[in-house]
Amino acid sequence: MNHAIQLRPVTMQDATLLYGWRNDVLTRQASHSIQEIPWETHLNWLEESLKNSQRVLNIAEYDHRAVGTVRADWRGDAWMLSWTIAPEARGAGHAKAMVALFAAQMKEPVCAEVKSANIASIKTAEYAGMHLLQRDHDVLTFYRSALS
Ligand SMILES: CC(C)(COP(=O)(O)OP(=O)(O)OC[C@H]1O[C@@H](n2cnc3c(N)ncnc32)[C@H](O)[C@@H]1OP(=O)(O)O)[C@@H](O)C(=O)NCCC(=O)NCCS
DSSP states (O other), X not given: OOOOEEEEEOOGGGHHHHHHHHTSHHHHHHSSOOSOOOHHHHHHHHHHXXXXXXXXXXXXXXXXXXXXXXXXXXXXXXXXXXXXXXXXXXXXXXXXXXXXXXXHXXXXXXXXXXXXXXXXXXXXXXXXXXXXXXXXXXXXXXXXOOOO
């Protein structure tokens, strides 16, 4: 797929943008915690995230516009990936392009937890090279081995 997504690190300047995406109703439905997050909690989370060497937080840009965010958390043996596309930018192939590009930069194993009803994210995980590893009720775990 020729899809000119670019990735850049998140900064504190992205706090408002990320807050809006995080509290979007579909994003919350797809998350483990579905409650709305207060602004102060979000700011603290972002500050801590940017100091955390076990976490990588990127913004995806398409045509110089921020269209999504992808995150990796080191879990000791693999990076756990999660992602969100801006509500107004969904359905344009950005998730597939963003997660595939991000995962390709990770030499270590990567995995992702996706709710079984989240068809777009299942396709996104598979497109990024992950395969279904296990199912726990309505949560599917996708996995890709280390890159050689
Ligand atoms: C899920 C999400 C990331 C998908 O982003 P997107 O940019 O719209 O996805 P893409 O356009 O790359 O589409 C990926 C695939 O899913 C399909 N798809 C997109 N939206 C869909 C929908 N609502 N229902 C079913 N399939 C859908 C696309 O057609 C594509 O499939 P294809 O490869 O067969 O063409 C986005 O909707 C989102 O941010 N949702 C809220 C947060 C979330 O679910 N995060 C993931 C948690 S694991």
